[in-house]
Amino acid sequence: MERKVTTAVVGCGMISNIYIKNLKNLFSIIDLVAVANRNRAAAEQKAAEYGIERVMSIDEVAADPAIELVICLTPAYAHYDLIKRMLEAGKHVWTEKTMTVTVEQARELVALADAKGLYLGVAPDTVLGAGTQTARRALDTGMIGEVSSGIAVINRNQSLNAEVFTFLRGNGGSLPYDVGIYYIGTLLCLLGPVAQVHAFGAPARRHEPEFLFRNAEEEPWTIPGSNVISASLRFVSGALVSVHFDGNTVNAEQHSLTLFGSRGILRVGDPDKFNSPVSLIYAGQPECVLPFTHGYDGRNTVDATPFDFYGHRGVGAAEMAYAIRQGRPNRCSKEYGLHCLEILEAMERSAATGETVAIESRFEMKPLKPGYYSSVGFGRGDAERSLAEG
Ligand SMILES: NC(=O)c1ccc[n+]([C@@H]2O[C@H](COP(=O)([O-])OP(=O)(O)OC[C@H]3O[C@@H](n4cnc5c(N)ncnc54)[C@H](O)[C@@H]3O)[C@@H](O)[C@H]2O)c1
Numbered sequence: 419m420e421r422k423v424t425t426a427v428v429g430c431g432m433i434s435n436i437y438i439k440n441l442k443n444l445f446s447i448i449d450l451v452a453v454a455n456r457n458r459a460a461a462e463q464k465a466a467e468y469g470i471e472r473v474m475s476i477d478e479v480a481a482d483p484a485i486e487l488v489i490c491l492t493p494a495y496a497h498y499d500l501i502k503r504m505l506e507a508g509k510h511v512w513t514e515k516t517m518t519v520t521v522e523q524a525r526e527l528v529a530l531a532d533a534k535g536l537y538l539g540v541a542p543d544t545v546l547g548a549g550t551q552t553a554r555r556a557l558d559t560g561m562i563g564e565v566s567s568g569i570a571v572i573n574r575n576q577s578l579n580a581e582v583f584t585f586l587r588g589n590g591g592s593l594p595y596d597v598g599i600y601y602i603g604t605l606l607c608l609l610g611p612v613a614q615v616h617a618f619g620a621p622a623r624r625h626e627p628e629f630l631f632r633n634a635e636e637e638p639w640t641i642p643g644s645n646v647i648s649a650s651l652r653f654v655s656g657a658l659v660s661v662h663f664d665g666n667t668v669n670a671e672q673h674s675l676t677l678f679g680s681r682g683i684l685r686v687g688d689p690d691k692f693n694s695p696v697s698l699i700y701a702g703q704p705e706c707v708l709p710f711t712h713g714y715d716g717r718n719t720v721d722a723t724p725f726d727f728y729g730h731r732g733v734g735a736a737e738m739a740y741a742i743r744q745g746r747p748n749r750c751s752k753e754y755g756l757h758c759l760e761i762l763e764a765m766e767r768s769a770a771t772g773e774t775v776a777i778e779s780r781f782e783m784k785p786l787k788p789g790y791y792s793s794v795g796f797g798r799g800d801a802e803r804s805l806a807e808g
Contacts (some may be wrong), residue, residue, distance in 0.1 A: 540755025713801025
């Protein structure tokens with residue numbers, strides 16, 4: 419057994435609920451000892467709710483030599499300052515997506531982590547879930563042959579959603595950055611790095627608050643950046659993928675991620691979920707749902723809470739904690755996080771200039787070992803062995 423990694427969570431909003439619960443209960447490699455938030459009352463509430471020993475200020479987290487790993491769960495626009503601060507203080511950092519809101523900031527953080535010999539891991543970690551890992555296994559074992567193309571589609575009413583999730587009104591809140599990133603991350607996990615991007619884009623509409631009784635005094639807002647993107651990605655492998663993100667429509671998701679190969683077609687589930695089914699289509703045969711080959715299927719096994727539909731978020735941080743102890747690269751690495759961001763920024767740049775943009779960064783992501791599951795009976799699971807076995 420590796421020594422536990424002493425960990426603090428910074429940022430105690432919505433997504434911290436599932437992170438704190440999972441980090442505390444599911445991963446024996448993590449010792450979650452403290453929570454912190456800009457507004458201390460929120461951290462106190464989470465500490466009381468989930469039984470965390472200490473509430474700290476952000477300064478105290480940075481200064482405490484016992485804390486090895488900081489989990490950054492603030493809004494995306496606040497990531498750069500917090501990650502830089504924690505790296506400078508000698509901490510490993512796991513951050514929610516996106517790593518930062520600009521590629522320039524992300525490159526600086528990657529260089530800083532390299533210079534200091536520290537790990538910096540980046541969500542989405544849904545790519546380590548049962549759905550995407552099963553899809554990866556199907557590809558790696560040749561079930562659809564050579565992938566020639568694919569489509570990735572997601573739609574939402576992002577401006578309406580920004581009434582509830584107010585951070586979506588700022589940089590990093592457009593549909594491509596907030597949700598499209600799950601589709602980009604999953605494509606990267608399945609197909610490897612992207613060589614070139616070409617895109618068209620359209621901005622978000624100016625939004626008048628719609629919800630009854632909710633902040634009736636609020637001024638209208640416009641989410642920055644392109645909220646609709648139609649793009650083509652050329653992967654280093656040669657695969658061509660059409661990307662369609664529309665945040666200017668309604669909240670009736672028509673998500674789709676399909677890969678076309680020389681011997682079959684793979685329908686990958688919702689990349690925002692850990693347990694979305696993966697199915698295989700062969701000529702002249704009925705479509706067939708594949709059994710999951712991996713654990714982390716998003717099913718709650720400890721005391722149900724209203725946040726359980728967020729699944730096994732935190733698995734990327736736990737995988738990184740094992741990587742820290744074993745001195746090996748982690749899967750949801752800073753290079754993967756940078757590559758995701760570079761693609762999103764390239765879409766914006768291509769839409770603005772009409773030019774095809776070359777992607778400079780590269781990354782590698784090994785699949786997890788198959789055959790370990792979140793539940794193997796009697797309420798026990800062995801999925802953590804797939805993280806521990808490197
Ligand atoms: N809400 C979701 O459904 C969801 C899902 C997956 C990932 N995420 C990601 O998780 C992150 C947080 O999202 P959320 O929904 O929990 O946001 P949130 O607004 O609910 O919570 C963010 C928290 O961070 C605190 N905060 C803000 N700036 C800070 C700073 N500089 N230092 C310390 N604390 C600070 C805020 O006080 C708040 O408590 C984002 O990166 C988001 O993209 C959110």
